[in-house]
Amino acid sequence: MSKSPVKPARPATATSSETSRPTVRHAVIQLLRDFNMTTIFGNPGSTELPLFLDFPPDFRYQLGLQEAVVVGMADGYAQATRNAAFINLHSAAGVGNAMGAIFTAYKNGTPLVITAGQQARAILPYDPFLSSANAAELPKPYVKYSIEPARAEDVPQALARAYYMAMQQPCGPVLVSIPADDWARPCSYVEPRMVSTAIAPEPKVLEHMGAALDACQRPAFVVGSGVDRDSAWDSVLQLAERHNARVWTAPMCSRAGFPGDHRLFAGYLPAEREKIVALLGGHDLILVLGAPAFTYHVEGTGPHIPEGASLFQMVDDANIAAWTPNGTSLICSTDLGVQALLNRPAPPARPLPEARRQPARAEPSSPMSVAYLLQTLDEVRARDSIIVEEAPSARPVMHRYMPIYLSETFYTMASGGLGYGMAATIGVALGKPGRRIISLIGDGSSLYTFQALWNAVQLKLPITFIIVKNGRYAALEEFAPTFGFEPGSQLEGCSLPGIDFVALAKGMGCKAVHVDDAAALHDALRTGLQSDGPVLLEIDVA
Numbered sequence: 179m180s181k182s183p184v185k186p187a188r189p190a191t192a193t194s195s196e197t198s199r200p201t202v203r204h205a206v207i208q209l210l211r212d213f214n215m216t217t218i219f220g221n222p223g224s225t226e227l228p229l230f231l232d233f234p235p236d237f238r239y240q241l242g243l244q245e246a247v248v249v250g251m252a253d254g255y256a257q258a259t260r261n262a263a264f265i266n267l268h269s270a271a272g273v274g275n276a277m278g279a280i281f282t283a284y285k286n287g288t289p290l291v292i293t294a295g296q297q298a299r300a301i302l303p304y305d306p307f308l309s310s311a312n313a314a315e316l317p318k319p320y321v322k323y324s325i326e327p328a329r330a331e332d333v334p335q336a337l338a339r340a341y342y343m344a345m346q347q348p349c350g351p352v353l354v355s356i357p358a359d360d361w362a363r364p365c366s367y368v369e370p371r372m373v374s375t376a377i378a379p380e381p382k383v384l385e386h387m388g389a390a391l392d393a394c395q396r397p398a399f400v401v402g403s404g405v406d407r408d409s410a411w412d413s414v415l416q417l418a419e420r421h422n423a424r425v426w427t428a429p430m431c432s433r434a435g436f437p438g439d440h441r442l443f444a445g446y447l448p449a450e451r452e453k454i455v456a457l458l459g460g461h462d463l464i465l466v467l468g469a470p471a472f473t474y475h476v477e478g479t480g481p482h483i484p485e486g487a488s489l490f491q492m493v494d495d496a497n498i499a500a501w502t503p504n505g506t507s508l509i510c511s512t513d514l515g516v517q518a519l520l521n522r523p524a525p526p527a528r529p530l531p532e533a534r535r536q537p538a539r540a541e542p543s544s545p546m547s548v549a550y551l552l553q554t555l556d557e558v559r560a561r562d563s564i565i566v567e568e569a570p571s572a573r574p575v576m577h578r579y580m581p582i583y584l585s586e587t588f589y590t591m592a593s594g595g596l597g598y599g600m601a602a603t604i605g606v607a608l609g610k611p612g613r614r615i616i617s618l619i620g621d622g623s624s625l626y627t628f629q630a631l632w633n634a635v636q637l638k639l640p641i642t643f644i645i646v647k648n649g650r651y652a653a654l655e656e657f658a659p660t661f662g663f664e665p666g667s668q669l670e671g672c673s674l675p676g677i678d679f680v681a682l683a684k685g686m687g688c689k690a691v692h693v694d695d696a697a698a699l700h701d702a703l704r705t706g707l708q709s710d711g712p713v714l715l716e717i718d719v720a
Contacts (some may be wrong), residue, residue: 203361205334205368207234212370213341215264215291217608219252221245223268225295225308228361240608242601243629245272249279250601250627251608253288254566257407257433257589258609262289262344269295270310273317273353278595283351284320285593286432287407287495289344290351291337292317296326298359313355326355330363342373347494347511349407376408377494379510379518387465387490387508388518392525394463394488397421400447402428402469403592404494405435410513411585414467417516418442420524424531426457427577428469432592435468438581444534446577451478459484464505466491468512470498471505476660492516537578542696545720548572548646550696552579555616555644558703562587564613566606568599569620569646576618586610597626600643604630607639614640614707621647622674628682634712635687642706643688643714645679683714694718 200208206229210216216237220226221244233239242248245267252263267273273280273294283290294316296302297309310316314324323343327336333356340352391397405414414435418425425436429449436443447454454472458464464471464487471491472482482503483489489505492515499507508515540549552575561583567576567590582588589606591598603617624645634641651672659665683690693702693715706713 199364200367201361202330202333202363202365203229203231205365206337206361207237209334209337209368209370210264211236214261215341217255218264218266219248219255219605220266221248221268221272222266223272223295223308225269225297225358226266226293228358229266229293231361240633243632244627245275246279246597247601247604247627247630247633249276249283249290249292250598251605251630251633252290253279253283253286253598254589254602254605254607255609256288256290256605257286257602258586258606262291262341262349263605265290265292267292267294269297269308270313270316271308273310277317277320278597279601280317280351281320282591282593282595282598286591287349287403288351289349291340291344292321292351292353293337294353294355296355296357299330299357300359302357310355314353317351317353320351321353322350324353324355326357327360330357330360331365333360334365334368338368338370342371345375346373347375347377347408376511376514377509379492379508379515383506383508384515384518387492387506388522390463390488390490391421391465391519392522395528396461396531397423397463397465397528398444398458398461399423399425399436400428400458400464400466400469400471401425401435402467403431403433403435404468404512406433406585406588408468408494408512409585410468410516411435413513413516413520415440417520420520422528422530423465424461428466428471429454429473430475430592430594431469432590434582434585434588437583439583441530441533444531446574447472449473449475451482452480455481455484458487462487464489466493467516468493471502540579542699543720544696545694545718546696546699548575548648548719549579551646551699551717551719552576554699555618555703556580558700559616559707560614562613563707564589564606564610564615565618566590566599566603566615567618568596568623569618570596570623571620571648572618572646596623599627600624600630601627603641603643604633604637604639607634607641608637612640614642616707617641617643619643619645621645621649621677621679622651624679625677629686631683631688631712631714632686638711640710641712642709643683643712644706645714645716647679647716647718648720649674679714679716683716688712688714690714690716692716692718
């Protein structure tokens, strides 16, 4: 997430109103300033109120109407700003409500510093109302670090450690449980430190990888979320052009890693072993950058890579490297590793691989197809507009009809758990002020955190929410044949009739329009993309 050591914004010194022995609250507020975390995402409860006594004027509080919204907003904000986001949750109940979103942040590799309230230490032996039993255990295993400090005066140091761990590659969420009476206890300021967050490549393994890449005849790159997270987009593009490598996107990525309209771009790998092997067939070297090799959604059989191919992986997560079944893994920062490969002498020239076949143009129909919707959206939107997506059934179509052109313009969830998109859109908009944000959300997905729309209205954010309305959990119906269902079978619990998203949006004060005519789509999208504040388009699709 961060390419350079953490640099404090300013030294941690007491203000004139503070003594040489500050309270935990004073020390924590100063530490958050030093780490540039002056935005607090939360949904307050009684055990958290002491933090907000004399709330500092240089901080802002972003209220979420449910804890999943809180964490989702913070996830988008942290990715957009490339710094950990600070979250304040309400004891065990708040952490429990947030766990799905914390799981997604963990899979997304998003640095989050989560604090959770706890009852006062003095009454914890009596199992008081709103206490959290085993508070540090509750969020595991989907946090990198969790603790309830043994003493109140240890809270600032615990938060400093949590921040450094959240920012170290691979990035991820951490949690500190803080009893309510700790905030007023005396302690000492914690001086921020420079802590390296990037992992340099091991020279011996890098040389082996570089020599194999130079000697191969038909290389293929598989790029993952780690490319964009580590600001390696431009260097990966340069490396692919140097080797004339065909470039695929890894399965289930939360970020894009290569321009979708580039001559070398080959498309998106599915999360199925046999299909991955078939698509990568004919290549004698596969270089996986910033991704697992590979993420599967269904069980498979046979080899993990094509016969005659060798696999090399560059990833910042030692756990991923450990379970990768084939080849050589280099654990390092993606950007540092790719830059090191670029520093090698130029390899022999190779011919360009066969270009990706472009899909047939989608035509208007009634009801309109998802392909026509996304094709039209791609024609209308600016290339640098930012897409936040959570429309699982539309994603394969999006891969064909709506390329991602630039770095840091695409965000989705890597977890498979719904509820990320609506909330993360708010966080990305806060982290990229002034940019046009397009929230592309399935009707089923939107209902997990639809109340995030209230934040967009209150903040007057330039967001165009597009609800892809097919009236069902279409992704489940499309996946059902994998488990023996007949194609087109009606599944129990997958129908979503009778929901009026325009009415829901207007109830929160958001402008909203219903579109069910392909002839009206272009103008509706163009108008929606020019709005000063948020607008929701409910679009009926087949």
